[in-house]
Amino acid sequence: MWRAWTALSLALALTAGCAIDPGQYRETCDWAEPIRPSRADVLTEGTLAQIVIHNEIGERLCGWSP
Numbered sequence: 001m002w003r004a005w006t007a008l009s010l011a012l013a014l015t016a017g018c019a020i021d022p023g024q025y026r027e028t029c030d031w032a033e034p035i036r037p038s039r040a041d042v043l044t045e046g047t048l049a050q051i052v053i054h055n056e057i058g059e060r061l062c063g064w065s066p
Contacts, residue, residue, distance in 0.1 A: 029062035 035051045037043060043051070058064040 029058070032058060032062065034058055034064050 034055050037051065055064065055066075059066060
């Protein structure tokens with residue numbers, strides 16, 4: 001019986017840290033901005049993918065407009 005309680009307690013403790021409130025990260029948005037390359041910039045596919053990921057995370061967590 002104690003093994004079941006221990007396993008349940010361990011499972012609850014491990015999953016409790018998985019809940020993330022995106023609003024708690026708003027203060028970290030003060031130093032970050034969307035990346036908007038100019039038309040003259042020559043970007044590799046990798047760089048473009050990183051910019052898109054950065055901007056999508058900023059939209060989700062910081063409320064940036066596209």
